[in-house]
Amino acid sequence: MSVRVRRIYDPPEPDDGVRVLVDRLWPRGVAKDEAHVDEWPKGLTPSTELRQWYHAGEGSYEEFAQRYEAELAAPEAAKLLDHVRELARKGDVTLVTASKSPERGHASVLLRLLDGR
Template sequence: MTRAAHRPTVRRIYDAAEDGDGTRVLVDRLWPRGVSKADARVDEWPKALTPSTELRRWYHAGEGTYEEFRERYETELAGPDAAEALDGLRGLVRKGPVTLLTAAKEPGRSHAQVLVELLTR
């Protein structure tokens, strides 16, 4: 696999947009509470890349470890719709800076970080 030209950044959607963000991609299934669409400055919202509702609930309930979550999420991303959306995201990353946006309280231990790892392998 060809390495991406840029490494995506992960930021919380509650943080103000910055000039260097490049393409801003929301990677959460649900729109974050309290954030207006105008303030969020989201360019893309590929819902096919988001963890399933079942997986998200399982992980947030504390029923498994981050490593287990990552494995299950990567399995979901192998599905046809998710794989196509992931290829689209790879294309964006090759073109320029990309910021993955999430409402997760710990973005470094979230699905957004899993996406970064997949995009930079």
């Protein structure tokens, strides 16, 4: 059982397990039937305000991660995070994102929380 992050633009692989889209908006240029997304919990994604703040370059990745973790503590998001955690207990999970730099975005925060790092 593992959790990993991949870009949605990369072709699906047999060992992806459950593919969970962790972006609030559907990625441009990706057909839904070709994405092989099993779940899309929009309530697990950063708020529009936080996403826009971070992409505007107004704060550091560390501050973004702290603010995002605070959002994930809200009841709805916490419930969705627990659901993905349960999926990971049962098998492999791949968090898919359109982000050009997943290691400096919300997917890496989710990965750390799901892996217990």
